[in-house]
Amino acid sequence: MHARVYPTGYGTLSFLVKRDRSVFSPLKFVAPLLLAPLAMAETGTVAAADDTARANALTQQLGARLKTALETAMQQGGPIAAITVCRDQAQVIAADVSRDSGWTVRRTALRVRNPANTPDAWERQVLASFATAAAQGTDIGTLTAQATDSVTSGSEGRRWRYMKAIPTGQVCTVCHGSNIDPALATAIKTSYPEDQATGFAPGSLRGAFSVSRLLQ
């Protein structure tokens, strides 16, 4: 577990990368204690304890809906047809989950297929720290981070933010691996000419869910 403060182009953000798989993990109790003084020192606001659970539930909701859409498309038309479904559905599903919840829920990665998923400065830092933790042997499925964003942009105000790492499963390598079927690779390039999201090995860090809500 690392607690760090990073200087960024738009102020100082504090965040914490932690493992939170086990319900009984002592980290669950230690983490808020570490985070709270940092967040308070910077912003005077601490997100409610429920936020982490809510954010995690939203990542599961988005993940489950994307998985259903992907599996249905793969079964009905194979991976090439699934590219078109992903292209047309992935952003819509994320927007739906965001609208229904009133929070912002999306996916991002250091190397993206869709440029709309490009990480912002904070997301990039968290993804880099996830990659470091993964390289040191931490189970990717347990990596999360959270912060109170000190950005005040116009009337929008500050956000509480959360990220959860996404590991690369075996099935994901069909479209994100290093040995992609040539016809499929062509279909990917046609829909995503700027694709960077290939070459991922099973078990490696693919990206992350990113969730935020406006602080009142």
Ligand code: HEC
């Ligand atoms: C049928 C091909 C296909 C498979 C299989 C697939 N993906 Fe993707 N993936 C895509 C496409 C297409 C996009 C771009 C979606 C969009 O437009 O937002 C994408 C985007 C993503 C993104 C968002 C970041 C980015 O690169 O734009 C993540 C994260 C991701 N996929 C993870 C996974 C994981 C994890 C799996 C396995 C469980 C998986 N994908 C399986 C085609 C696929």
